[in-house]
Amino acid sequence: MLTKRIIPCLDVNAGRVVKGVSFVDLRDAGDPVEMAAFYDREGADELVFLDITASSDNRDTIIDVVKRVSEKVFIPLTVGGGVRTSGDVRNLLNAGADKVSMNTAAVITPSAFAEAADAFGCQCMVVAIDARRTQQGGALAPADLLPAGHPGKDEIAINPDSIWEVFVHGGRTPTGIDAVKWARYMAELGAGEVLLTSMDADGHKDGYDLELTRIISDAIHIPVIASGGAGSPSHLADALDGGENGGHADAALAASIFHFGHFSIAETKQELVKRNLLMREAHD
């Protein structure tokens, strides 16, 4: 039987791992290669690297990080952050990434995402979605960010019934796109997986946005990684839980609780097994 996946996320800035609280207040949590090897030994099922390097001068540092990590760590690596073109995807795959996630570029130029999915296969293309709850009853600007003639403009725009809006540029820019419709649209366009972050929950350690996770997991046929809000193993269990109130996610991503040693991957998995979730045990 297929197991649920536990994925530590390493935010990388200029070659070092950091983690923000609601996208600000970055704290240094270590060297990417050391941390990746550590998580592999601990039984992480996969690793996600998000390159949050702002300066374009340092963009190549993530390629070097991926190269070094993939020489030592033999579990799947997903890399995202600042990926714009299918050429960027190729460079990361050639460096040793197994999957590449696109966020802002997928919104602005979905054709670049589709091109990469065609060239390298859907299995390596992840769409990262940063979603925030809309104000009750107050619809946001309709798809302002998208140019006229954007292929999905009518199909994906928010309306007064929308619950979550897609944000881009690291959570700074609202798009006018309904997050659920966007997930469906991207699954059709060739995404192999969704990395779904609740901006409302992220950094608060109060648990994932289970309603968001559940609705999107149920709406699409590709796997969903829940992200944002993990503060304890039981939060991960909730996100993966297939019951009425669970998140129905296929994988759960977390950063701070692992990086700062609050919980190990192994003890997290033990908690999840108690909740009848199937977990992989690593063999030496």
Added chain:
Amino acid sequence: MATPDRMPLVEPIAIVDYGAGNLRSVQKAFEHLGHQAVFTSDPADLKNAPAIIFPGQGASPPAMTALKRDGMADAVCDAVASGTPFFGVCLGLQLLLEHSEEGNVGCLGIVPGTVRGFSDAGIDEGLKVPHMGWNSVKFRGTHSVFKGIPEDSYFYFVHSYFADLTDDSWVEGSTAYGLDFTSVVAKGNVVATQFHPEKSGNIGLKLYDNFVKHLVLKRV
């Protein structure tokens, strides 16, 4: 962790490069085990290679087009027939079959059967496609490469199509995802896994090490 305890091979292992996906991780896995492995799209290289690794991601039709264009399709079949140790991975397993329903394309025809899609196979609609993540394999344990792999081991899978074999004698392992599909094919010098050993942690590295130990070094 499997560690090399022997002299490296004199000739490098050949990794068939037909433009499909991430080959570097396969190469890094063999290098990690102490074996030189090189990419090739030249049929002549396969004649002298001590072993052939046939990895692959993506779709069958462009893969078969590239293999035929380069003359690699025939070279792979010839090398397999001549007894060269062969390890297919993911798409590299599927392409061994006779036919793929993905794009309705003819494949290498080394292993009897057809490649089918999970979406068309009538599995539970709640199951996600691609089948992505860690799943277990029920091994028959008849082939030397898979001796000593614990029954409850998990391996990393990413695929939307699966091998449906018509000759049971090739089936070495099966995996459950909505249905039981053949996840490991093995007979004589031919081994192939639907999962990615190079992404399956230590247990995956052990499999590559077993391949070298039991098939490659015994031959050269």
